[in-house]
Amino acid sequence: NAGVMQNPRHLVRRRGQEARLRCSPMKGHSHVYWYRQLPEEGLKFMVYLQKENIIDESGMPKERFSAEFPKEGPSILRIQQVVRGDSAAYFCASSPRDRDYGYTFGSGTRLTVV
Amino acid sequence: EDQVTQSPEALRLQEGESSSLNCSYTVSGLRGLFWYRQDPGKGPEFLFTLYSAGEEKEKERLKATLTKKESFLHITAPKPEDSATYLCAVQARLYNFNKFYFGSGTKLNVKP
Numbered sequence: 001n002a003g004v005m006q007n008p009r010h011l012v013r014r015r016g017q018e019a020r021l022r023c024s025p026m027k028g029h030s031h032v033y034w035y036r037q038l039p040e041e042g043l044k045f046m047v048y049l050q051k052e053n054i055i056d057e058s059g060m061p062k063e064r065f066s067a068e069f070p071k072e073g074p075s076i077l078r079i080q081q082v083v084r085g086d087s088a089a090y091f092c093a094s095s096p097r098d099r100d101y102g103y104t105f106g107s108g109t110r111l112t113v114v
Numbered sequence: 115e116d117q118v119t120q121s122p123e124a125l126r127l128q129e130g131e132s133s134s135l136n137c138s139y140t141v142s143g144l145r146g147l148f149w150y151r152q153d154p155g156k157g158p159e160f161l162f163t164l165y166s167a168g169e170e171k172e173k174e175r176l177k178a179t180l181t182k183k184e185s186f187l188h189i190t191a192p193k194p195e196d197s198a199t200y201l202c203a204v205q206a207r208l209y210n211f212n213k214f215y216f217g218s219g220t221k222l223n224v225k226p
Binding site for chain 2: 107
């Protein structure tokens, strides 16, 4: 019974490149959430998705960031033209229902922009 | 404005020295309060959910309590392996779906 799987665990990108972060939710979970965590800071909500739908993207920067959760395959958080300020840990969580029972978190992807 | 505040930001304890972490919140339509533990380099790990004032939950040396405005995470006789960042999150109803608000966490360091 695998938990929430995120890959890669570590990602290094040069400024201006694209970063793609993947998240496979727990089996049976159809709700996915992305959070960003800067060093020594709390988790900041980015986006909430269900299969093929974005439900709440109120935490997503307006530019360069996008997310999807296709019918088949993992959820993808995409950051275009990365800048140094994008360096952070990005966590994905999933739940079986609408943000119910708390979340199960993945181990995160640590993005470093050089 | 909906908000979750945790205090203290950091806490150093000697092994065996009991203490409490605080999570105060101002949200409307509270549906639940959650405590997580986060170890360095890892994702948050779920600990407890509390749904109504007066509710208490226990797990080993940890005990979580909830009032109408705050929650406490009591740590009894902590051990070095309890060292971690403890995160509080509040689930509130917004329009037709739920929303989570996380606090910034309390970093606990238990020295042997």
